[in-house]
Amino acid sequence: MECQRLSLPPLSAPGEVVTFYSYKGGTGRTMALSNIAVLLARRENASVPVLMLDWDMEAPGLHHYFEQHEERPGVLEFFEACRQQLERFSLEGGGGQGAGRDDAALAQRVLDAIDWQQYVVRVDQGSPLYLMRAGRFDASYSERLAQMRWDQLFDTCPALFRCFADTLAQHFRYVLVDSRTGRTDSAGICTTLLPKKLVVVFTPNRQSLEGVDALVTRAIEYRRSHEDEQRPLLVYPLPSRIEMGDGAQRAEWRRGDAHKGIAGFQPMFERLLRTSYGLPQISLDSYFDEVQLQQTKTFAYGEQLAVRIDQGGDRFSLTRTFEAFLHWMTGGYFPWQSGREIALLGAIGEARQALLAEPARAVALPLARDLARLGELYRKDGRSAQALEAFRQSVEIRVRLLGEEHPDSLACKSGMARLLRQLGKLEEARFLEEDVVDVRERVLGGEHPDTLAARACLAQTLLLQGELATALLLQDAVLAAYVRQLGGEHPLTLEAMNGRAATLLRMGRLAQARQVLATVVAARERLFGAEHGDTLRSKLALAQALGREGDLDGARRLLAAVLQAQERRLGSDHAATLATRDLLADIVAGQGDWAGARQLHEDQVAARERTHGLDHPETLMSQRKLAEALLRRGELDAARSVQEQVLEVHARLLGEDHLDTLHSKTQLAGTLQQQGDSEAARLLEDAVLSGSDRLLNAPVTGHADSVLDGARHLQETILAGRANGHEGAEPDTLASMIAMLQGMIEREQYAQAGELAEHLKSCLLRPGVPGKLRRRGMAQLKRMYKLQGDLNALLALQEDEVQALEGALSEARTEQR
Numbered sequence: 149m150e151c152q153r154l155s156l157p158p159l160s161a162p163g164e165v166v167t168f169y170s171y172k173g174g175t176g177r178t179m180a181l182s183n184i185a186v187l188l189a190r191r192e193n194a195s196v197p198v199l200m201l202d203w204d205m206e207a208p209g210l211h212h213y214f215e216q217h218e219e220r221p222g223v224l225e226f227f228e229a230c231r232q233q234l235e236r237f238s239l240e241g242g243g244g245q246g247a248g249r250d251d252a253a254l255a256q257r258v259l260d261a262i263d264w265q266q267y268v269v270r271v272d273q274g275s276p277l278y279l280m281r282a283g284r285f286d287a288s289y290s291e292r293l294a295q296m297r298w299d300q301l302f303d304t305c306p307a308l309f310r311c312f313a314d315t316l317a318q319h320f321r322y323v324l325v326d327s328r329t330g331r332t333d334s335a336g337i338c339t340t341l342l343p344k345k346l347v348v349v350f351t352p353n354r355q356s357l358e359g360v361d362a363l364v365t366r367a368i369e370y371r372r373s374h375e376d377e378q379r380p381l382l383v384y385p386l387p388s389r390i391e392m393g394d395g396a397q398r399a400e401w402r403r404g405d406a407h408k409g410i411a412g413f414q415p416m417f418e419r420l421l422r423t424s425y426g427l428p429q430i431s432l433d434s435y436f437d438e439v440q441l442q443q444t445k446t447f448a449y450g451e452q453l454a455v456r457i458d459q460g461g462d463r464f465s466l467t468r469t470f471e472a473f474l475h476w477m478t479g480g481y482f483p484w485q486s487g488r489e490i491a492l493l494g495a496i497g498e499a500r501q502a503l504l505a506e507p508a509r510a511v512a513l514p515l516a517r518d519l520a521r522l523g524e525l526y527r528k529d530g531r532s533a534q535a536l537e538a539f540r541q542s543v544e545i546r547v548r549l550l551g552e553e554h555p556d557s558l559a560c561k562s563g564m565a566r567l568l569r570q571l572g573k574l575e576e577a578r579f580l581e582e583d584v585v586d587v588r589e590r591v592l593g594g595e596h597p598d599t600l601a602a603r604a605c606l607a608q609t610l611l612l613q614g615e616l617a618t619a620l621l622l623q624d625a626v627l628a629a630y631v632r633q634l635g636g637e638h639p640l641t642l643e644a645m646n647g648r649a650a651t652l653l654r655m656g657r658l659a660q661a662r663q664v665l666a667t668v669v670a671a672r673e674r675l676f677g678a679e680h681g682d683t684l685r686s687k688l689a690l691a692q693a694l695g696r697e698g699d700l701d702g703a704r705r706l707l708a709a710v711l712q713a714q715e716r717r718l719g720s721d722h723a724a725t726l727a728t729r730d731l732l733a734d735i736v737a738g739q740g741d742w743a744g745a746r747q748l749h750e751d752q753v754a755a756r757e758r759t760h761g762l763d764h765p766e767t768l769m770s771q772r773k774l775a776e777a778l779l780r781r782g783e784l785d786a787a788r789s790v791q792e793q794v795l796e797v798h799a800r801l802l803g804e805d806h807l808d809t810l811h812s813k814t815q816l817a818g819t820l821q822q823q824g825d826s827e828a829a830r831l832l833e834d835a836v837l838s839g840s841d842r843l844l845n846a847p848v849t850g851h852a853d854s855v856l857d858g859a860r861h862l863q864e865t866i867l868a869g870r871a872n873g874h875e876g877a878e879p880d881t882l883a884s885m886i887a888m889l890q891g892m893i894e895r896e897q898y899a900q901a902g903e904l905a906e907h908l909k910s911c912l913l914r915p916g917v918p919g920k921l922r923r924r925g926m927a928q929l930k931r932m933y934k935l936q937g938d939l940n941a942l943l944a945l946q947e948d949e950v951q952a953l954e955g956a957l958s959e960a961r962t963e964q965r
Contacts, residue, residue, distance in 0.1 A: 154265045154278070156197065156319040163197075163321040165313045166477070167343040170350060171359025173207070173329050176388040176441060177349040181324050182213040183455045183470050188322050188478070189275035197276040199268065199320040203338050204328050205293055208282030213453060214271035216279060224283030224293060226267045227301065233258045234304050251307035258308060259315055278320070298333040302341075309341040322478075331363070339363060340370045345382045345477060351389045352401035352413055360385075361420055368424040383424070384477055385417045385432075388441040402436060403719060415721065415758055421484065423761050429530065429723075434486035438472040492522045509549055513556075516545035520560045527567045536571070539564035553587050555598075562605060569605075574613050581606040595629045597640075604647060616655050623648040637671045639682075646686055653689070658697045665690040679713040688728065691735075700739050707732040721759045726752065726766075733773065742780040749774035763801060768794050768808075775815070784823050791816040805839040807858045813839075814862055833866045844891075863888055864904050879921055882911055886925045893932050905929055909945065913952040 170177040181200065189198040202210035203223055237257070271279045283289055301308065316323045327338035339346055348364060350356040364383055371381050390398060404412025414432050422430050444454075444466065454466040476483060481490050499515035502508075519542035526535035543564055546557040561580045568577035585606055588599040603626050610619035627648055630641040645668050652661035669690055672683040687710050695703035711732055714725040733748035753774055756767040771794050778787035795812040802809050817832035840859040867885045885908045892901035911917070912925045926949060933942040 154268055154270065156265060158318045159321065162314070163317045163323060164344040165317055165323040165325060165342050166345045166347060167325040167327050167338045168347045168349060169327040169335065169339050169363065170329055170348070170356070171363060172356045175349045175351050175356065178204070178209050178213070178326055180349055180386060180388065180441060181326050182210065183453055183466065184474065185277060185324050186453055186455050187470055187474060189272065189277040194275040196322070197278070197320045198322045198324065199278045199280065199316060201280045201323060201325045202282040203334060204326050205282045205334065206328060210326050211279060211281045214279060216269065216271055216281060219284050219286065220269060220281065221267050222281035222283040224296060226262065226264060227296065228292065229262045230258050230308060231301060233261050251305055252311060255305050255307040255311035258305065259311060264315065298337060302337070309337050313342045340367045343381065344379070345384060347384045347386050347477070349386045349388050350413070352387060357411070357413055357416055361416060364420055365424065382482065383421065384483055385413070386439065386441065386473060387413060387436070389443045390440045392442045419758060419761060430484035432483055434488065435476065435483045438487060439469065439476070441466065441469055489522065489525055492518050492525065496522065512545055512549055516542045519545070520563060523567070524563055527570070532567065532571055535567050536564070539567060553591060558584050558587060562602065565605065569609050569612065574609055578606070578609045578613070581609055595633065600626050600629055604644060607647065611651050611654060616651055620648065620651045620655070623651060637675065639675070642668050642671055646689065649689060653693060658693055662690065662693045662697065665693055679717060684710050684713060688731070691731070695735055700735055704732065704735050704739065707735060721755045726755060737777065742777050746774065746777040746781060749777050763797050768797060772815070779819060784819060788816065788819045788823065791819055805842050807843070807855050810836045810839050810859070810862055814866065836862055837866060867907070879918060882917065882921050882925065885911070886928055889928050889932070893928065893935065898932065898936055901932060905932060909948070913948055
């Protein structure tokens with residue numbers, strides 16, 4: 149092996165530093181790094197310079213994989229030299245200018261004074277693969293390592309480690325750092341200061357997962373919170389030593405098993421990455437389908453490099469797994485991007501480059517095809533903006549090259565229309581769908597399968613636009629054609645019946661909808677099975693029809709069966725399972741079974757905390773529903789605790805005057821009132837009234853009408869409650885009610901004002917109301933009735949006013965006697 153000083157030219161573009169970390173030893177971290185380094189160095193005709201850096205100084209082992217047993221300086225000696233340079237600069241008085249010194253300039257001065265290349269050795273004569281070992285393992289190594297205070301080195305020159313990483317990245321495409329395990333200073337340097345990417349190697353056990361969770365959270369938060377470290381940190385989990393022979397146990401530790409108390413590493417990383425990067429929802433299904441390092445007997449002993457021995461690359465080999473992992477890591481893709489998305493993005497990128505070189509139809513049409521596929525993938529993933537842009541580009545290319553009426557152009561327009569419908573852009577969707585229907589009817593005929601499919605899509609858009617009769621006519625025509633051509637139990641016929649039932653439900657024709665759905669459910673059970681996705685979807689629709697008809701027992705049985713099937717097949721935390729559990733909880737609550745509702749809501753809160761996080765709006769809504777169930781059961785302390793948690797999150801994330809925060813305060817005030825804490829309840833209600841006033845009287849800031857209506861409704865609810873209680877005659881309550889009524893009259897909101905007017909009238913007619921306040925209130929009531937032209941209400945008010953006055957006079961005479 150070479151021992152002389154290296155001379156490595158700088159790269160045209162900087163490379164990247166990647167740290168490999170594991171919380172516990174025995175995960176195969178060093179083995180994984182070594183194999184990945186060999187694969188990277190082989191790329192581009194073995195011309196990619198790769199440096200391995202052994203920072204696991206307490207248990208160094210990277211050199212064993214490359215038979216590097218010659219004693220030579222390494223990481224420890226390099227930073228000893230850095231420390232000496234810093235001490236020398238400090239003594240010379242040239243280390244900086246006091247507290248305001250430029251740390252980056254100081255760090256660069258230190259690095260320039262040290263020939264870092266003398267610490268690096270080449271370990272492969274067939275590729276540019278290099279190693280900076282942990283250090284020189286002489287008799288003084290342990291003592292020197294113990295004396296190395298990494299925290300003091302950082303405090304003296306905080307930019308040193310970052311500049312060191314930048315220097316190496318100027319000469320190596322990849323710098324792979326083998327980090328110390330656990331929670332140590334050196335591990336902190338490797339995971340937070342050095343890398344652009346962090347590979348977290350772990351075995352599926354609780355200790356390893358809990359430690360990794362804490363470390364990744366800390367590393368990302370450090371990058372966010374420190375002004376000098378505002379660099380992105382991409383995290384790639386790498387499960388290791390996975391036993392391939394036990395599929396059941398492998399699934400338990402990957403997906404989780406609540407009954408056994410196993411959280412599952414995939415849900416843990418989905419939650420961790422979603423929270424860390426502020427994403428609404430992610431899936432690591434595709435990533436973990438490909439990236440799991442299997443346990444093999446061949447490589448369980450010694451320091452063998454699998455990629456040098458097992459070069460076949462079949463799907464059972466470690467080499468194949470390492471290459472799959474590099475597909476994500478070196479491409480700069482996120483772990484939550486699916487393999488299919490990555491393949492499409494790669495093909496699209498290559499096609500765009502080819503078009504730049506030579507525009508050609510043979511390149512453009514495959515590009516349009518891949519854009520449409522990418523748009524459909526994004527649509528299913530809920531990434532609407534990206535999906536819409538991909539569809540627009542695909543349609544533009546196909547229309548330009550193939551024409552408006554080509555089948556591929558029409559198919560792409562249909563996909564784009566489906567997305568627009570999901571986004572609520574119904575006019576745009578309808579325009580595209582009517583165009584597609586018109587062309588297909590003219591070119592293919594009214595009963596061609598493509599024409600019928602286009603009509604069915606148009607009917608869905610018409611249904612959402614509220615044109616129910618028109619939608620039903622289209623659906624009847626499509627259904628009749630399917631029955632003639634395919635028979636009554638063909639999947640397309642059943643799907644058409646399902647769509648027709650949805651329209652009948654919207655029209656309130658519940659009995660007809662129920663009959664159609666029962667037929668569809670029975671047919672799909674025979675064709676597909678009782679737990680097929682389409683069968684379950686029809687059962688859900690049938691359950692909703694039964695619930696609206698008042699058959700809550702039937703709806704509950706059906707929903708419980710669907711939920712059980714989804715939990716078994718999809719998992720407790722799947723989006724479809726969560727939606728069904730919500731529906732079932734509502735039905736159970738409607739039956740008055742608050743114990744059953746409480747259990748369902750508790751399960752829902754736990755599931756949404758796992759999938760969405762504690763602060764997600766859907767989690768908070770589930771907590772609100774849980775609090776309602778607890779209240780109904782008389783568990784006031786538990787309900788109060790849940791409501792306080794929800795209020796704390798709303799106030800922290802949305803602000804004190806946000807409508808959701810005001811709602812949470814109102815609900816908590818109601819619970820406090822039931823507990824007998826009237827003073828605390830009153831304070832919360834006053835805060836709601838003040839916050840609502842600020843919302844209503846604020847300058848125009850784009851508040852939706854629904855927000856303003858919600859603020860008014862909160863005020864009405866509180867004031868009406870006080871009016872019906874012992875506080876009804878209090879002057880401040882009456883004054884607020886009068887002012888609110890006056891505002892509604894000025895905005896001509898007579899329908900909303902009606903209920904408030906009735907409450908106000910009953911309060912004003914009570915004995916003891918100050919005369920001036922009563923006159924103000926009566927004047928507003930009379931004004932409202934006059935503007936409405938409601939003479940009967942006006943006469944009735946005057947009669948009630950006279951009777952109230954007579955009653956007051958009678959009481960006064962009695963008291964005088």
